[in-house]
Amino acid sequence: xxxxxxxxxxxxxxxxxxxxALLIDGARQIGKTFIIREFAKEHYTHFVELNxxxxxxSRLIFEKGGTAAEIITGITAFSGASLVPGKTLIFLDExxxxxxxxxxxxxxxxxxxxxxxxxxxxxGIHYKEVPSYPVGYxxxxxxxxxxxxxxxxxxxxxxxxxxxxxxxxxCETPVLDAVHEKMLKLFGYYMIVGxxxxxxxxxxxxxxxxxxxxxxxxxxxxxREDIAKYSKNDKPRIKQIFDSIPAELNKHNLRFMLSDxxxxxxxxxxxSSFLWLSDAGVTLPCYNLEAPLIPxxxxxxxxxxRLFLCDTGLLCAMCMENVQFEILKExxxxxxxxxxxxxxxxxxxxxxxxxxxFDRKNFGELDFVLQDGSRVLPVELKSGADYKRHPxxxxxxxxxxxxxxxxxxxxxxxxxxxxxxxxxxxYMLMFMKAVSVTGTLIVPGIAF
Numbered sequence: 001x002x003x004x005x006x007x008x009x010x011x012x013x014x015x016x017x018x019x020x021a022l023l024i025d026g027a028r029q030i031g032k033t034f035i036i037r038e039f040a041k042e043h044y045t046h047f048v049e050l051n052x053x054x055x056x057x058s059r060l061i062f063e064k065g066g067t068a069a070e071i072i073t074g075i076t077a078f079s080g081a082s083l084v085p086g087k088t089l090i091f092l093d094e095x096x097x098x099x100x101x102x103x104x105x106x107x108x109x110x111x112x113x114x115x116x117x118x119x120x121x122x123x124g125i126h127y128k129e130v131p132s133y134p135v136g137y138x139x140x141x142x143x144x145x146x147x148x149x150x151x152x153x154x155x156x157x158x159x160x161x162x163x164x165x166x167x168x169x170x171c172e173t174p175v176l177d178a179v180h181e182k183m184l185k186l187f188g189y190y191m192i193v194g195x196x197x198x199x200x201x202x203x204x205x206x207x208x209x210x211x212x213x214x215x216x217x218x219x220x221x222x223x224r225e226d227i228a229k230y231s232k233n234d235k236p237r238i239k240q241i242f243d244s245i246p247a248e249l250n251k252h253n254l255r256f257m258l259s260d261x262x263x264x265x266x267x268x269x270x271x272s273s274f275l276w277l278s279d280a281g282v283t284l285p286c287y288n289l290e291a292p293l294i295p296x297x298x299x300x301x302x303x304x305x306r307l308f309l310c311d312t313g314l315l316c317a318m319c320m321e322n323v324q325f326e327i328l329k330e331x332x333x334x335x336x337x338x339x340x341x342x343x344x345x346x347x348x349x350x351x352x353x354x355x356x357x358f359d360r361k362n363f364g365e366l367d368f369v370l371q372d373g374s375r376v377l378p379v380e381l382k383s384g385a386d387y388k389r390h391p392x393x394x395x396x397x398x399x400x401x402x403x404x405x406x407x408x409x410x411x412x413x414x415x416x417x418x419x420x421x422x423x424x425x426x427y428m429l430m431f432m433k434a435v436s437v438t439g440t441l442i443v444p445g446i447a448f
Contacts, residue, residue, distance in 0.1 A: 001038065002031070002146065002150070002154050002197055002200060002201060002204075003150060003153050003154070004031065004035050004146065004150060005147070005149070005150060006035060006141070006143055007035065007038075007039060009141060010022075010035075010036075010039045011039075011043070013139075013141075014043060014115065019115065020109055020136075020137050020138050020139045021105045021108070021109050021116040021117070021118060021134065021137060021138045021139070022116070022117045022118070022138075022139055022141060023095070023117075023118045023119070023138050023139065023140045023141070024036065024117060024118070024119045024140075024141050024142075024143055025119070025120070025140060025141075025142055025143070025281070026142050026143035026144060026281050027144075027145075027223075027280065027281030027282055027310050027311075028121055028219070028222055028223060028226060028281075029196050029197075029198060029219045029222065030143050030144065030145050030146075030195075030196060030197070030281075031143070031146075031196075031197040032119045032143055033093055033119060034197065035143075036091055036093075036117055036119060037049070037091075040089045040091065043089075044087060044088060044089040044115075045084065045087045045088075046081065046082065046083060046084050046087050046088040046089070047081075047088070047089050047091065048075060048079045048081045048083065048088065048089075048090045048091065049079075049091040049093060050075070050078070050079070050090075050091070050092055050093065050101075051093040051094055052092070052093065052094045052095065052096075052097035052098040052101065053093075053094035053097045054094070056097075057078070058078055058098070059097070059098045059100070059101070060074075061074035061075060061078055061101075062074075062098055062100040062101040062103075062104050063100060065100065065103075065104065067107065068107045068108055068110065068111035069111075071104055071107065071108060072108075072111070072113075072114075075090065083113070083114060085113040085114065086113070088113075088114045088115065089114070089115045089116075089117060090108075090114050090115070090116050090117075091116075091117050091118075091119070092116065092117070092118045092119070093118075093119050093120065094119075094120045094121070095118040095119060095120040096120040096121055097120070101118075102118065102134065103134065105118065105134040105137055105138055106134040106136075106137040106138075109134070109137040109138075110137070118138070121226065121280075142281070144195070144310070144346070144349065144350035145194060145195030145196050145310065145311045145346065145350075146195030146196070146197060146200055147195060147346075147347055147350050147351070147430055148187065148190050148195075148347060148427060148429065148430040149162065149430040150195070151186075151189075151190045151193070151195060151200060152183075152186060152430075154200055154201075154204050155186060155189075155203075155204060157186070161179065164179075165179070165183070165427075165428065165431075166431055168415060169415075169424065169428050169431045170431075172415055172417060172422060173415060174414045174415045174416070175414055175415060175425065177414075180414055180425060183425065183427040184412060184425060184426065184427060186427065187425075187426050187427040188327050188328065189203070190312070190343070191312050191313075191316065191327055191339055191340070191343050192209060192212070192313060192316055192323075192324045192327055192328070193209075193212055193313050194216070194311040194312045194313020194314060194315075194316070194346075195311055195312075195313070195346070196215075196216070196219060196311055196313060196314070198215050198219070199212050199215045199216055199219075199313055202215055209324050209328075212313070213316075213317050213324065216313055216314055216316075216317035217317050219314065220314055220317060220318065223242070223282055224239065224242070226280065227239055227242065234273045234276065237273040238273045238276055238277060241273055241274060241277060241307070242277060242282065242283075243318075245283070245307055245308075245309055245315070245318070246315060246318045246319050246338075248306075248307065249306070249307075249308070249315070249338035249339075249341070249342060274305075274307065277307075281310055282309070282310055283307050283308065283309060283310060284307075284308040284309070284310060284345050284346065284349050284355060285305050285306070285307055285308075285355065286305060286306040286307075286308060286345060286355035286356060286357055286368070287300045287301065287302055287304070287305045287355070287356050287357075288300070288301040288304035288305060288356070288357055288358065288359055289301065289356050289357070289358045289369055291358070291402070292358050292366070292369045292376050292378060292396060292402060292404065293376070293402060294371050294374065294376060295371075296354065296356055296369075296371050300356070304359075306345075306357065308341070308342045308345040308346065308355075309342055310346065311346060312339060312342045312343040312346055315338075315339060315342050316339060323336070323339065327339070336383045337381070337383050337384075340381050340383045340426065341367055341381050343426075343429070344367070344368065344379070344381050344410065344429055345368075347429045347430060347432070348368065348370065348429070348432065351430075351432060351433040351434060352433060352434030353370045353371070353372070353432075353434050354371065355368065356368065356369045356370075356371070357369060358378075358392075358396070363392065363395055364391045364392025364393075364395055365392050366378050366379070366380065366392050366393060366396060367379060367380050367381045368380075368381070370432070370434075372434045376402070376404050377406075377408065377432075378393055378396050378397075378404060378407045378408070379407075379408045379409075379410065379432075380392070380393050380407070380408070380409045380410070381409075381410050381411075381426075382409055382410070382411040382412075383411075383412070383426075384412075385412070387409055387411035387412065387413055387423065388409075388418070388423075390407075390409055390421070393407045393409065393421065397419075397420050397421070405420055406420050406421075406422065407420060407421045407422075408421070408422055408424060408432075409421060409422070409423045409424070410423075410424050410425070410426050410428065410429055411423055411424070411425070411426060412425065412426060413425065415428075
């Protein structure tokens with residue numbers, strides 16, 4: 001079974017005596033239903049699952065509202081299961097298909113006898129009308145595709161090796177050459193496979209990239225079906241944006257240009273379409289900054305952005321060229337920069353960072369600028385051999401008014417330091433985690 005770090009968050013939720021209902025959302029096919037079922041098997045003696053998509057009759061339980069006792073009677077009658085207070089998890093899956101069930105959560109949580117987890121497509125959760133949201137009785141947890149650390153565990157990298165790598169990262173000491181080379185190769189596999197559990201499991205089982213790509217293309221077809229199902233007036237624009245992501249990322253500056261979609265395109269006409277894809281968890285927008293200064297919200301230039309795909313494996317599957325073969329040959333210099341950056345965006349988002357970059361004429365472009373508390377962390381991604389050329393990062397550190405003391409370059413090289421710049425292998429992106437995720441920001445060379 002694939003191990004997921006989100007399990008620890010589920011356990012923390014269960015142990016909270018004042019727990020609310022837990023709404024787990026995220027893009028399609030990231031393993032939400034599977035992980036909830038496995039968690040229930042391990043931590044509850046009784047489990048009831050209602051799937052409002054596959055069991056449309058179950059919606060009738062909530063159709064007329066009612067008291068907690070009436071709703072629970074309906075659940076027991078429909079499922080045929082006995083519910084034991086304090087030992088039962090009730091799982092309301094595909095919650096977007098039954099808005100009245102979402103509204104009933106307040107009543108059920110107030111009743112207090114059972115635990116409740118809701119889940120479903122992020123698209124439907126955000127876009128289906130709910131008569132009254134259970135504000136104050138529901139907490140939200142967003143799931144992402146499997147991160148590289150989870151991918152490593154699935155592919156047999158032991159806890160001792162991961163602990164060793166984490167120590168190297170924290171202490172800025174080079175990794176043993178043999179381990180370094182193996183981890184670089186595994187990171188290349190991660191770029192091809194991505195983090196969607198079905199693709200990861202197929203890779204673990206067979207190492208057949210053709211089968212992996214078939215799974216990825218099936219998932220892309222499901223995403224396009226969701227666009228047709230849930231979007232209302234913007235179907236053509238949303239599909240156009242979605243299908244153009246690989247080409248836009250492959251451009252030199254990676255910036256999304258509306259003129260590439262339509263020479264007469266205007267931002268206000270397309271804004272809702274971009275927002276729709278982001279809300280669906282399908283894309284990860286990365287906004288430009290006027291300056292790398294906090295708070296980022298004040299410095300955002302929201303009319304300039306990059307649009308990354310939620311999963312790097314899907315991005316590879318969308319590309320017309322045989323990029324999988326090039327990556328396996330470790331030929332990352334040929335049109336691979338965009339895939340490496342998409343991979344970083346995916347990891348950073350899952351690790352608790354909001355995504356920003358900095359680009360100024362005659363100054364250069366920083367691939368990512370991360371904010372964690374009062375710290376600004378400039379990051380460059382280098383897929384080729386010239387990773388020690390980074391003029392934008394040099395200029396950033398030279399600006400005394402910005403007071404940024406340290407920069408990071410993730411590359412194919414081993415760990416090294418040069419003045420205020422630390423070089424890390426690409427696979428160590430997994431250790432760059434925000435305070436909101438870990439409680440402590442693991443960034444070497446900076447005292448927190």
